[in-house]
Amino acid sequence: MLKHLLRVLLLVLIAGGGLFAYFAWPDTAKLDVEQVAGRNPKITAPREQMLPTVKIADAVGWPAGTRPTAAAGLAVQPFATGLDHPRWLYRLPNGDVLVAETNSPPRPARGITTRVMNFLLGKAGAGVPSANRITLLRDANGDGVAEARTIFMTGLNSPFGMTLFQGQLYIADTDALVRVPYTDGATRITARPELVVKLPGGGNHWARNVLPAPDGRTLFVSVGSSSNIAENGIEQEKFRANILQVWPKEKTFRVFAAGLRNPSGMAINPQSGQLWTVVNERDMLGSDLAPDYLTQVEFGDHFGWPWYYWGGYPDARVEPRNPALQEYAKRPDFAMGPHVAALGLTFANDAKLGGRWASGAFVSEHGSWNRKPASGYKLVFVPFAAGGFPSAGAKPVDVLTGFLDGEGKARGRPVGVITDRTGALLVADDVGNSIWRVSAGNRVAAR
Template identity: 45%
Template sequence: MKYSSALTPLSLALLLSACDSERNGDLSLGPDPKLPEQHRGLVPTMKIAEPAEWGDRKPTVPQGYSITAIATGLGIPRQTLVLPNGDILVAEGRGGSAAKLKPKDVIAGYIKAQGNTKVKGGNRLTLLRDADGDGSYELQTVFAENLNAPYGLAYADGNLYVANQDAIVRFAYEDGQTKASAAPVKVLDLPSQINHHWTKALTISPDGRQLYVAIGSNSNITERGMDAEVDRAQVWQVDARTGAHKPYATGLRNPTALTIQPDSGQLWAVVNERDELGPDLVPDYLTSVREGGFYGWPYSYWGQNVDSRAQPQNPEKVAAAIKPDYSLGAHVAALGVDFSVPAMGATFAEGVFVGEHGSWNRPDPVGYKVIFVPFSNGQPAGEAVDFATGFRGEDGKTRGRPVGVTVDPRGALLIADDLANTVWRVTRNQ
């Protein structure tokens, strides 16, 4: 019998990970996490997610709440938006075209792909409607199509804004409309070359005048050079009418979701931090986003913790780096955030829900759930609690991966699941 001398991607990953000295540890959560020492290996330890069908299962939610699949058969749902009349829009698509630079990038790409859906991205917006208010969304129809990996969504004053991977576009919208009446109007081109991090999160100021769009870095830690990072790892403030824009905050490696705090109007984000410093570094985080603020990437993390891989170093930037508000733990891949409302019940009335897509580069997977971070006096206060779990089961199989989370002000939480291609709706029992 002849044996091939070529290593498969899986066997190569296992061989290289065996050379890695990383050790698993407990997650550090909260406003003041204890950060371990950096551990750098040839490649990060990787754990393949094994997808499986939900069958007759569904995610687990707290006692007194129920969860229902209100839309299935979608084309990779990412984020959702509740329109003024209660209809729901779902952004569907898959973007990114970054070339692999090193063999470890090929391996990581293979590993990640094992935990993703094989369905083609829809590149569209789907509208869901529950006409009689019974919790069953009997209408599921395409609102707009032929988009370019749409992700962020926002609405104000008869205008629907969509952040494609290469531009913000605007649709005119009237209550009750089920299909776009005309082609979208471009508001602003967005950085899209390479697109290592392609998602463009979006939100809008309470007065409807300013959009905020998040643009992730073009690398893990500047391995493509700093020229590739121009206008990257930032949140832009954009005039919704004219498209005039400016950097609002910088040094945010991959801000994947944005939301506005209802009472204060403060902008908040969840951010995916850098890889390859160990299974317990660097924590992804939830933070308020200050105008003019710098949050460390690529020179440092969690304030002034220096990352020597970024060369040349910039001590002035390190000294100015803002420490985030709340650690979510390393590699949880937070992709959704939204503030709660009193209609969600007393326990979950004040705080934010966070959708955690789940890790690929830890020996013990983390994330794969929706958590709730309680707030008091406008700031995170207390330990995060699990709100929707079971996306990764006790059998090690992954049946779903949360992305966007959206609070319906009438008292429901929407969860976009881009592995099961489903939108889930969580409500209080009556």
């Protein structure tokens, strides 16, 4: 199968002449990631591509006795290992941790594009079938390692976000928001999930997240686009590239904010009480564009996708154009860098890692597949000032690195990030099939 796929690709590239040259010499970044990060990133001219730069970090996992590298003054140890593609985390009131062991739903191979994408996903460690379950982890003795593990819930469809709200557990499946009754301390739920609202599924960006809104009545649900830049038609993007606001009692929703290509992590800023999110931006404008970002989101905001990026830069590839939107496209608050794949987000208010990490946001960068050289593959910290926004001149600060080995292969890829009941960070690693615990103190010896 792979040999046939490669033959087809070769024929396509040879037929295109210049495309073959492109494939041999993909677009290489001209800027450091740091130059395209911060409140005022450097936005250069786009280098449009007929085919994306492909720079896959082959997934190899963690050799025995190895682990990520923590920043000075922090320690890292495994909280849980041997999981099945852990993506998202949620801490219950009693301190138990739920982990969504999940992946993209099957993508039928209906053409060369889908076949190539499936091949690339496999190389990146995302080609395994979804376990479609939520697992409960319990650290009863408080040593920072989960000694108890139970299958908490099954019968789901690529579950991702989870939250407790008004006595029920809400789960964001890839195509629906569902809920089940919850009792504190439960280790398994067998109730059949009740549908709250249907969500658009299929295409790219399958993961859905859910978060209680500050009003105490509604929920925020993030839904990524089905494509890169609406190349299949904007009508295919209805209720996508949005954050939706859901009324669970009435089982209704509205668009809260739009133009967000793929928002995943969401959190309420403790300084302002406002919603923030991290967003994956578009591909095939070169290795320096466009920056993924962290931003505050308010009702009625439109961040420009697919017509504009970074507050009004036009994407000439998108037809029909939308000139009336340009002056209203909201500029994000903080660039994370190009193609870093920012996914996880949690604010530092519950973390107890020391003064350097006291005010700001932790962001997990799953890592690029289409930038040369690779970007992301780390957990970073964005310092915030007293006004509730990133500090002027701030750049992302490395917290957890080492997910790429010396040969550019992926030992792990960070996704969800939360705090545990002690104030340490927990980071889901879907390639390493582990959850890492980051705490204040010296590095814990490998074991």
